[in-house]
């Protein structure tokens with residue numbers, strides 16, 4: 001899974017899994033900009049293999065992932081994922097059948113969700129401007145409330161019982177909190193907010209707080225504060241500038257990161273990386289949004305979240321310069337006003353994609369000119 005070198009160019013092998021709803025629209029746009037950047041950059045190649053695992057496959061075969069599928073998937077350097085979910089398949093079947101069925105066995109335990117107000121876009125917060133909201137939410141991605149523990153007895157009876165048991169292990173909490181501290185340390189402000197609910201949830205959440213306090217001792221250059229998740233929603237809305245890196249459980253950070261994306265302007269702009277920091281398995285990169293079947297097939301899905309996702313994937317693969325250029329070009333296009341309806345514009349997915357590809361070509365033409 002390390003980049004292979006053909007002559008002096010690096011090659012990264014990507015598994016593409018568009019899945020459902022607007023997934024295929026945004027992933028094909030993402031592949032277009034990735035091809036544009038690899039070709040303009042000229043120092044690396046990307047190869048793509050398509051995986052048609054989706055709710056359609058599930059309806060035909062009874063399985064999202066065919067037998068032996070994960071073994072095949074494991075040979076790639078990264079997975080570029082769209083979204084899973086269809087109106088005629090219960091959401092818990094689709095989520096557990098595909099996305100969680102990849103994240104959990106591949107130990108992609110760190111879910112990383114950066115959010116900022118892109119230039120040219122507007123936050124629904126009256127006074128927030130680009131630079132005022134610049135956060136990274138680090139979400140525990142392997143256990144917690146989504147551990148899959150629990151069950152149902154006496155189905156349909158008035159005395160039916162159902163349990164949804166949250167699992168917090170010291171091992172998983174510590175590795176994730178350590179990852180969050182490292183993330184905070186790599187950012188200019190070096191500030192981490194640890195979010196729990198340790199007043200009401202007095203076991204697992206108290207252990208989170210304790211582990212965070214222990215790990216903090218190894219990061220003396222990172223400032224830390226602690227919030228209860230309910231108060232955190234108010235702080236995100238009322239004092240966005242006071243936050244930088246945020247760490248929370250699987251459920252809490254899932255909710256907070258959607259709020260973060262909406263506060264930055266739209267759920268259509270934010271990326272997600274599901275990382276196996278040990279690099280023993282491929283990591284998976286996806287826009288934060290779902291399959292949005294209300295707009296699927298109309299060509300209006302905002303591809304910006306997928307472009308930012310593609311940039312994060314390049315960064316993980318070691319292509320930092322290309323990642324920076326891709327994000328900057330995407331932001332320039334937003335600034336120029338070529339934005340989809342969710343950001344107040346009238347551009348289609350294809351218009352934004354074309355404009356970003358054009359910006360990429362311009363960016364590299366300028367850098368080649370200044371080198372010669």
Ligand SMILES: NC(=O)c1ccc[n+]([C@@H]2O[C@H](COP(=O)([O-])OP(=O)(O)OC[C@H]3O[C@@H](n4cnc5c(N)ncnc54)[C@H](O)[C@@H]3O)[C@@H](O)[C@H]2O)c1
Pocket residue numbers: 022082083084085086087091095099267268269286288289290291292293294295300301302303305340342
């Ligand atoms: N990671 C995933 O695969 C994932 C994540 C969230 C939801 N889902 C699934 O997606 C399906 C729909 O879920 P939902 O409606 O709660 O969330 P959603 O993110 O799909 O949509 C919420 C709203 O945001 C809009 N939206 C989302 N992405 C957009 C984009 N790129 N451009 C413009 N508008 C966009 C939608 O039109 C919708 O109005 C469900 O089946 C759910 O389980 C999957």
